[in-house]
Amino acid sequence: MTDFLNALVILANFILVPGLAYGSQLALGALGVTLVYGVLRFSNFAHGETMAFGTMLVILVTWMLQGAGASFGPLPTALLALPIGIAGAVVLCLVTDRLVYRYYRRQRASSVIYLIVSVGVMFVYNGLIRFVIGPRDQNFTDGQRFIMKAREFKNMTGLNEGLAIKTTQAVTLGTAVVTVGIVFWFLNKTRTGKSMRAFSDNEDLALLSGINPDRVVMIAWIMTAALATIAGTLYGLDKSFKPFVYLQLLLPIFAAAIVGGVGNPLGAIAGGFVIAFSELFVTFAYKRVVTYMVPESMAPEGLVQILSTDYKFAVSFMILVIVLLVKPTGIFSGKSL
């Protein structure tokens, strides 16, 4: 029985807890992609860089706050800096929309033109970020490191295996729940949110009913920028901030959005967790779990790992491929924003 509990604790420690945190980050990222897709009708390749840009602002403000001696008790100071980061990212997105995307909207350009343009925007952002903060790794996590340390858990339960929960993981999950709650409340209960959904569902009909398209687009960008900054900051707190990592996150985020059905917010959240947990399930070495579960003589010699961790990004691609082959409209097809 204890063996079984030990095995469960390992799984919780290495898959459940990190998966919940990573899944929330991806879900918030995918929600942003889906919002842009729903309203502006293109896959925004610059989304990863928007995340990085917002995070960069948060880091800069965090450093200033830390320099001024401010702190948020046991929680990371970055949370205090978050509103300023969001404001900066909103300005960036709105300026980009005004200078770049609006022209193509007026032209009613095809979605592939938007794709290329967004790739161009991605590289401009990328250059901007590297220009300001440089390409190196930045660590900006502070506050209490752990909510529960592995040793405390062992003492508490008397098990061999420990369960550690980092503060950043709890903060991630908490922030994600609050953010998603606000987004859904906004989309479903407020007049503006409803007009956004109407616009996403049927643009012509929405225009006929007197919905102002410029306003809908503006609100979509504001929400996207906020979601991107939150997702980016949470990821940066949990792991660390490297500008190029956000480019690599683009693939899992797109995969999450497509798995859930692009344009569908609920799907984006489900997709985020599907991708995060699959990544961890597939790249986790089950050796110690299996050792606990089977008689001693049958203990495995290898790592019992389905795929090496080097290929964790390949997992999201494989899921993407499977979804495209089996159900290209995603799990939650048939519904939109």
Place this chain on the structure above:
Amino acid sequence: MTMSGRNIGLFALMALLLMSVGFIQSWDVSLTLLNLCIISAIMALGVNIQWGYAGLFNVGTMGFAALGGLAAMLVSVPPVTAAWKAGGAGVVGGIVAAVVTVIAGMYAWRKTADMGRSRYWVTGLVVLVGYVVLRSLIDPAVSAIEKVDATKAGYLGGFGLPIIFSWLVGGVFAAGAAWVVGRISLGLRSDYLAIATLGISEIIIYMLKFEDWLTRGVKNVAGLPRPVPYEVDLNESAGFQSWATGMGLEVETASSILVKLCYAGLFSIVLLVVLYLSEVALRSPWGRMMRAIRDNETAAAAMGKNVTSRHLQVFILGSAVIGVAGAMLTTLDGQFTPTTYQPLRFTFLIWVMVIVGGSGNNWGAVLGGFVIWFFWIEAEPIGHWLMSTLTSGMEEGHWLRLHLIESAAHMRLLTMGLVLLLVLRFAPRGLIPEVKR
């Protein structure tokens, strides 16, 4: 192939630019630039086939170029017999198992169409069993191979053939990958192709970095054989020495220039062949059909054209051209370095070339390849100079000055992004616009 005076003028200007580098910096630099310009032009032609002819957006140019590079390495390097003995059978068995798994999985999927939910489980189980067999065959083989003379080899090696064959093989590799990606993502929404190519190119790079038994990973494979003579041999040959002194040149300079000229000759042949074939294809009924599909898919489909399979065809062709260029690039470098494949350099830059040059026009793609590569290289000294001049008013050690000079390298990203956005907005037809036929 008619060209207006303006276009000839643009190419002449480009030649002038390259020559001025020859006079100002050195001919060696100028020829290095020229060689890379030619390779860039070929890659741009490949992207132009996909984008200009058919309107397909491929964000994975990097992956296809890297497959070309892999081909160059695999074809030219001599096989490591000890490694083959240690794990060759296991690896071959593993590859056979992989192929069998894919076929069995597809068979299971087709045969279980009426089974409802359990269809997923049956297919999944078949694939899982196949995967376990694959891993049990390949894992011991891989670790055995990587132990063989780890400092020098630790991989299977290649086929020891002349490297020039790899240019074709690289095309075939890239075409194979393109077939898989295209089969999956074409026929769906246009974004899916972009996202799928982004994914496959990342994964190809990861494989090249981590599958040490195949590529030596980040340890690189250096010293690939060349299709042209080595400078050292030329320097030592008496005939060359007397020829060089007869021409009034230093022997070392002459040999390095001659080697680069040989490369330039070989590359030019490929460029001309690809360009000729592309132009012929564009003018043929096939080219007309592709344009019809690009401009109005629904109308073309109504005329009985199979849009998806035509897209697949043109996607494979374009990727093959990119693969050829990737193999040529590795041939020129003389070593296979998986870490050099950066999306910026191999995906984004090529796109800028095509857009700036003129999408849909092959001559435009070639010119774009030359112009953008030229400025990409020359931007670094220019950017550095600009930043130093702009900040010359500040004190020597001011943090902002140091930061700005240090960050000048990142200006290239910003500039190229801006160039792309500006051209798309204000001159979407590019330097040499597509000819309306």
